[in-house]
Amino acid sequence: MTEFSHQLKEALSLVQKPGRYTGGEPGCTYKDKSKVDVRMAFCFPDTYEVGMSFLGEKILYELLNRHENWWCERAFMPWVDMKEQMERLNIPLYCLESKDPLSDFDIVGFTLEYELCYTNILAMLRMSGIPLRAADRDESWPLVIAGGPCVCNAEPMADFFDIMQLGEGEQMLQDVCAAMEYAKKNGLNKEQLLLNLAKIPGLYVPSFYDVTYEEDGRIRSIKPNRPGVPEKVTKAIVKDMDSFPPPENFVVPIVGAIQDRASVEVLRGCVRGCRFCQAGQIYRPFRERSPKLISDCARILCRNTGYDELSLTSLSTSDHSRLEEILDNLNSWAEADHVSLSLPSLRVDNFSESLVEKTTRVRKSGLTFAAEAGTQRLRDVINKNVTWDQIERGCRIAFREGYTSVKLYFMMGLPTETMEDIKGIADTAQQVVDLFYKIPDRPKGKGVQVTISVACFVPKPDTPFQFCAQDTREQLREKQKYLLSCVHSRKIKVNYHDSATSVLEGIFAKGDRRLGKVIETAFNHGAFFDTWEEYFDYDRWLQAFAECGIDPNFYNYRTLALDEVTPWSHLDVGVSQAFLAREYQKALRAETTQPCNRQCSGCGANKLLGGPCFAYDQNQL
Amino acid sequence: MLTIRISFEKRAEAAYISLLDLQRVFQRILKRSGLPVYYTQGFNPHIYLSFASPLSLGQESLCESCEIKTAEENPDLASWKETLQPYMPKGIVIRSVAPAQEKSSEIGFADYTITLPLSAEDALIAYNESETAMVSKKTKRGSHEVDLKNYIPRLEYTKEGDGLSFSVRMPCASGEGVNLNPSLLLAHLQQTHAIPPWQCEVLRTQLYTKNGAIFC
C-alpha cells in the first residue's frame, strides 16, 4: 500500500475534494516500480475533472501499461487550494498512482489540448522542481514531451519541450518509450537519445531546428541544424483503425469527471472540411472502425467499468458509413446490459427519425445543432454545408420526438462577416421558435427554449482561415451588442463567451517560438489556470508582452500572405499549404467544397495512407 | 427479502472518498456485478444501499459496512465477495458479505485507534488531569457544548516509534442516541494545546451494538 506522507495528509485535510489527489480509482494500474524499466508520467495541464474526461489519455494509458516493464501513471494540475498547500508544505507535484514526484520519472508527457493551458504546463514543471527550459535539462532530468492537437503549431512552447509528437500517439508514444528503454540500458546521453528519437515518424525535436527572421518580424526560414534530421516533420497516423482496438477499460473517476461515461471512438478525421475547423484538417484523412469491433469493445468496456452510458465519439459520428449497423450491433445487447447510448456530435443534415429512435430511448433533454453561421452566404464561406431546410427538418423531427429545448451553436468574427450575418443568427433562432408552435403534434404543455451559443472565431493554423486576421475585441463587442438587439423573444437565450481569452488563443495558435519568453514571463507574474475565467488576467498578459518587447497584434491581427513561411511550415499534418490557399480563395468567393467521401479535393493528406482515401466507385453516396 | 451486510476496510486512498462518492462507487460496482440485488421501485430505480455510521473524510476504518437487499433465498455470498472485490477502489478491502444479524440502528459504540505526534504528550497528560474537557459540537439544531470527560475519562496512551497512540471507545449511535466523532477529541486537543489535527491519524477498529456485542 502506498503510504501518504504526513505533509500530504495535512494538505489533503485542508483542501476541497481531496479525492482528486489520491489516485486509487477502479481501473488504475499499479506496478512494482523496482521491476519496471520505463516510468512515464502522463500529465494533463488542467484539473482532474477536466483531464479525466479526455479519451486520448485513456487510450495511451492502457496501451503503455500493457507493456509489463513500463509503467504509465497520471498527474493533473492541482486546483488553486491544493497548489497553495503543496507549495507551503514543500510537496512536489506527484503522480497519483505511486505518489512519486514527477522528477523521478523517465518521461514527463503533457497533452496540449488547447492553447490556454500553456501556463499550467509551466506551473506543473515548476511544482515538480524540473527546469522549465529544455536547454537547462540534461539526461539526469526526465525527458519532457508533448502530444495533442496543439503540436500542429508547437512553436510557442518549443523552448520547454525536448520532443513533441505530431499526430496520433498510439505507435509514436510506444516508440518513444522503447527509445528511452534503450537509452537507459545503453547509457546514452541526451543528445544521442534525441537523435534516435528524431528518427521516429512524427517526432519533432524543437532544438534541432533553427529559425531565422525577416526584418519586419516574419519568418525567413526554419531549417534543421543537424545532419539526418528531416526538413519537415510529417504527422504520424494510425492507418488502420482496426489495428488499434479502442480501450477495454478506463480508470473510473470517483470524484465526478465532466464526461463520466464509457466512450468509444468510432472514426477519426472528418470528411466535411469546414474551413474554420482545425480538427477537421489536422486529423485527416478520414478512417473508420468496423461496427463489430466497436460494439464488442464497447460491451467489454461497459462491463469492465460499470458505466451505464455509452457515447460514440468522433468529430462527426453520424458520418460513419455504417452508423446504423453500429447502432444495431450496440442495441442487440445495450438494453439487456442496462446501457444507454448517446451520440454527441449529431449533424442536422443527416439527422433521421430512425437515428433518433436508436439513440434516445432514455434521455430526451436537450438537442444541439451546430449551425455556425446565421446566413446561407456565410455558411457557404465557411463550407458548413447546412441549409435552413435541413435545420428545419432536424428540429421538426426532434420536436415530434419530445424534445423541447434546442441549442444552436454559432461563431462570430468569421471572415467576410457583416451585420447582416449577425442578424441572421437571431433570425434563425426565431424561426426555430416559430417552427415549434406550428407543429401540431409538438410536446404538450411545454414551451420551447432555444439557446444561441456564440463563440468567438479564432483563426487556427492548418486551416484555410489561417491566413485571416482575427476580429478585434471592439468589433466583437459591437457585433454582440447588435445580436442582442435583434433578439425579440423570451424563448431565446443568448450565451456569449468573453473575447479576451480568444485573443490570447489567437495569438498562441499562430505564434512562433519568440512567444516562449512571453509565456514564461506571464507565468512568473502569476498566470496559470488561464482557461478559468476567475484566474485569467488579460492585463497581466499585456504586461508580459510589453516586458518582452513583443507586439501581440503581429500574430493574430495580421493577414498572412498566401506564400508566407508560417511558424508551423516545418510541421506537416498532411494538408498542403497550396490546398489551404485554394480553399481560402474559394471561401472569399463563397464557393463550397464537397466532402471527402463524395469527391477528393486533393488536400494531400492521402499521402499519409499511401493511396486514395476513399474507394469512390464503390461508394453508394 | 434478505438484508445483506458488506463489511469492508476503508483505508489509505479510500479514506478520502466521501459518502456521496462512495455511494456512487457501490452503485456502479454492484450494478456491473450483475448480482441479484434489490432495486428500489419507481421512476428511476437504483440499488438499495445503506451505509452505517460513515466516517469523516480522511479517517480510516477496518469496519465500515453497507447494507443491500436481495430477493434470493440462499445467495452464494462467498462468491459475491470474490465478484465485487476486483472492482473496488484501492484501499477498500471487503472483509465479509453476510446476512445482516442486527439492524444498523442497533449500533451504539465504536473503538478507534488514534495516533498522534510525540509532541502531543503534554496535551494528553493535561486531558487526563483536568476535570472537564469541553468542546462544541455542531448538530443540525445548532451547536452545543459537550464534556468529553463524561464519555472518555482517561486516555491510556503508549509510545510507539515517533508517535503516541491510544484506543478509545466512543458512543456512535445514529438517530436520537449520542454520537461522538473522534474529530471532536482532536478539535479539543487543537484548541487547548494547538495539536494540528492533520498530524493525528484516526482508525476505526470495531463497531458494537448498544448491548456491547460486536456489530462488525
Ligand code: SF4
Ligand atoms: S486527400 Fe482528398 S479525400 Fe483525402 S482528406 Fe484530402 S481532400 Fe479528403
